[in-house]
Amino acid sequence: xxxxxxxxxxxxxxxxxxxxxxxxxxxxxxxxxxxxxxxxxxxxxxxxxxxxxxxxxxxxxxxxxxxxxxxxxxxxxxxxxxxxxx
Amino acid sequence: xxxxxxxxxxxxxxxxxxxxxxxxxxxxxxxxxxxxxxxxxxxxxxxxxxxxxxxxxxxxxxxxxxxxxxxxxxxxxxxxxxxxxxxxxxxxxxxxxxxxxxxxxxxxxxxxxxxxxxxxxxxxxxxxxxxxxxxxxxxxxxxxxxxxxxxxxxxxxxxxxxxxxxxxxxxxxxxxxxxxxxxxxxxxxxxxxxxxxxx
Numbered sequence: 184x185x186x187x188x189x190x191x192x193x194x195x196x197x198x199x200x201x202x203x204x205x206x207x208x209x210x211x212x213x214x215x216x217x218x219x220x221x222x223x224x225x226x227x228x229x230x231x232x233x234x235x236x237x238x239x240x241x242x243x244x245x246x247x248x249x250x251x252x253x254x255x256x257x258x259x260x261x262x263x264x265x266x267x268x269x
Numbered sequence: 270x271x272x273x274x275x276x277x278x279x280x281x282x283x284x285x286x287x288x289x290x291x292x293x294x295x296x297x298x299x300x301x302x303x304x305x306x307x308x309x310x311x312x313x314x315x316x317x318x319x320x321x322x323x324x325x326x327x328x329x330x331x332x333x334x335x336x337x338x339x340x341x342x343x344x345x346x347x348x349x350x351x352x353x354x355x356x357x358x359x360x361x362x363x364x365x366x367x368x369x370x371x372x373x374x375x376x377x378x379x380x381x382x383x384x385x386x387x388x389x390x391x392x393x394x395x396x397x398x399x400x401x402x403x404x405x406x407x408x409x410x411x412x413x414x415x416x417x418x419x420x421x422x423x424x425x426x427x428x429x430x431x432x433x434x435x436x437x438x439x440x441x442x443x444x445x446x447x448x449x450x451x452x453x454x455x456x457x458x459x460x461x462x463x464x465x466x467x468x
Contacts, residue, residue, distance in 0.1 A: 192425075192427035198293070198297075198336075199331040199332075200293060200331045228438075232426075234425055234426070234427065236427045239428065241425050
């Protein structure tokens with residue numbers, strides 16, 4: 184059965200200069216997953232935020248976890264969701 | 270040994286030099302600077318200083334609290350003529366930053382440190398007044414209480430439908446603008462309390 188692609192959302196602080204980290208992560212996901220991601224949503228936000236959700240799962244939050252998301256950790260979450268959605 | 274000496278002080282950027290080297294948020298900082306209204310009563314403690322007081326500011330151009338609060342210090346320095354201000358980029362001056370950690374742990378900015386003639390610290394201002402933090406929290410809770418479709422404060426934004434998220438973004442921008450006069454007044458009050466100790 185074909186895997187159902189998953190959505191990834193990246194919420195980043197648009198005032199804080201987080202564009203490079205956001206684009207780097209988005210690029211890594213695009214190169215790794217191709218059509219297995221249904222969309223990668225980039226959401227400019229405030230107050231130092233950097234949050235990554237895969238489907239409805241908050242995989243990384245700077246507030247909660249500190250720092251930026253590790254691309255490998257996000258990729259692993261995407262793979263996990265792909266298995267569940269299949 | 271204190272890191273801020275007379276020699277180190279002179280290595281700092283003037284406020285104008287700081288603005289010139291900003292790579293982001295300069296328009297917002299200058300808009301805040303222009304919009305700030307300082308009353309004669311607010312300026313008086315600074316104009317009344319017998320001689321100039323040296324102040325350093327630790328700042329970075331991505332920080333919202335710097336964008337909000339450094340212009341207050343910049344305007345006070347310009348209008349009172351009694352504050353000799355130098356700005357240091359936090360990430361290039363971590364030795365200075367680490368002398369003024371928030372709660373002894375955090376490299377919060379902005380930090381404004383006032384010195385006497387011998388570079389002994391007179392007082393410092395860190396990040397934002399507690400009253401402003403409390404007011405932001407209160408208004409944010411009220412915003413979410415009055416708009417149940419915004420969900421819970423702290424809930425991941427990406428789970429909101431886009432139209433709701435846009436309304437929340439607009440509401441937060443409006444809240445920030447509305448809060449500015451109160452925040453500015455509290456910052457001036459905090460800085461006046463520091464210079465009030467100058468003999």
